Amino acid sequence: MRTQVVIVGAGPAGLLLSHLLGLDGIDSVLVERQTAEYVQARIRAGILEAGTVELLRDAGLGARLDVEGMEHRGIHLQWPEHRHHVDFADLIGRSVTVYGQTEVTKDLMAAREKAGRPAYYSADGVTLHDVTGKPSVTFVDSDGKARRIDADVVVGCDGFHGPSRASIPDPQVWERTYPFAWLGVLADVAPSTDELIYAWHPDGFAMHSMRSPRVSRFYLQVAPDEDIAAWSDDRIWAALSERLGVPGWTLETGPITEKSVLPMRSFVATPMRHGNLYLAGDAAHIVPPTGAKGLNLAVADVALLARALTAAVRGDDRLVDAYSETALRRVWRCTHFSWWMTSMLHRHGDDFDARLQLAQLQRTVTSEAAAKELAENYAGLPL
Known part of the structure; x- marks a missing residue:
């Protein structure tokens, strides 16, 4: 041929x-x-x-x-007691x-x-x-x-x-291998958020995403050699509720259909x-x-x-x-x-590193210039 x-x-x-x-x-x-x-x-x-x-x-x-x-329109950036929306459409029109x-x-x-x-x-x-x-x-x-x-x-x-x-x-x-991984979870439950949540937490990063109006996707920061068998459904939901929790918001739970550990x-x-x-x-x-x-x-x-x-x-x-x-x-x-x-979002290093991460998160959500930089890169450079 x-x-x-x-x-x-x-x-x-x-x-x-x-x-x-x-x-x-x-x-x-x-x-x-x-x-x-x-x-x-x-x-x-x-x-x-x-x-x-x-x-x-x-x-x-x-x-x-x-x-x-x-x-x-954008994403939510979060750390304990704080959740802020970064609106890409307002910032850059995409x-x-x-x-x-x-x-x-x-x-x-x-x-x-x-x-x-x-x-x-x-x-x-x-x-x-x-x-x-x-x-x-x-x-x-x-x-x-x-x-x-x-x-x-x-x-x-x-x-x-x-x-x-x-x-x-x-x-x-x-090449760079990061000293952490993601525990990825797919669940038959409607999303508890309108847009993605990226959460910094002392226990490690967490993310709330979605696949459809009826299926949600979650991620938890874990060790690269994490034993997935050690993560029962109850433990996963408890960790997600802790890391994603903010006052006045509730994480809906449901049947977990898939679990996997993703290297970074x-x-x-x-x-x-x-x-x-x-x-x-x-x-x-x-x-x-x-x-x-x-x-x-x-x-x-x-x-x-x-x-x-x-x-x-x-x-x-x-x-x-x-x-x-x-x-x-x-x-x-x-x-x-x-x-x-x-x-910026994954817990690593010591408390000094944690304070630097929190300072960067605060800067990103309070500075229009910093928020635009995130929005331009996340929503994508022109093809």
Whole structure:
């Protein structure tokens, strides 16, 4: 088989890139090692930046998003006895939308099937060849048949553990592992808040989010090696009530349907291009989830890359030549913002560090300039 672009990885980044290229008449084939059912069921980020929402709408992917997405004007920042609303819409004229990655993936899969774009799921032994010359990708398909796809370009949207980044010789890597993790909880209970709550507490960070008007998502700061079996439902609700509690507010509880411990780390690998191989999303960078940047950063990568590859097909290589440098400017900005949010809200260090965190929180909610800085980064830089 031959195509113009082979995309390794059929998560939301790979699916969106294939969709955007298709709108410009560029053929692509998706290759994914997991089953389609596994990809669609993955629970990930739930906050879409304003630019991500606009891009999805412009690409014809906004029908269900506009009905089921929950627009939020801002977030709540909290510490004991205090809860303050940071209104992004008032500050910068942009909002965010709660619409889970699972839902985005469903919309993208439906669009792929409607357009008839080819995809191979359950691909085994995916290997990249001659990425600095005439690239190809080989694998064994779900029927056990060996396949080879020749292409002009290979794009790695295959995450941290995929083969794409490993095909770049001697990448430069920056990494930080944080000394805490999140205990993530999904519960069948209506949200007790209108918008997300980010709470600093002496016992550790807590967050109240939501997936729908009937399903809530919660996070608790725990140790990286936390034994999830030690957290009964009663213990989880008690900790959430303590860390999220403020006078006059009650946390509603309900059946807990999912628990998991999520490690916290930052990772950036450069370059994001090697010959005719390009990296996008988690294949090149990972951020802690505190700033809600992971999915949005992947969307920004593929939006930039789709424009660059389209221009290159038409004879203009300037955007593809600048892709890595251009993408990394945004990557490092979002990495810094994610680090800043994480460092401000998670209990670590001694009491001196705690006082610094509280001073930063107070500054953020009392200074218009500081609040705007948070709003601009959280709601998203322009694509």
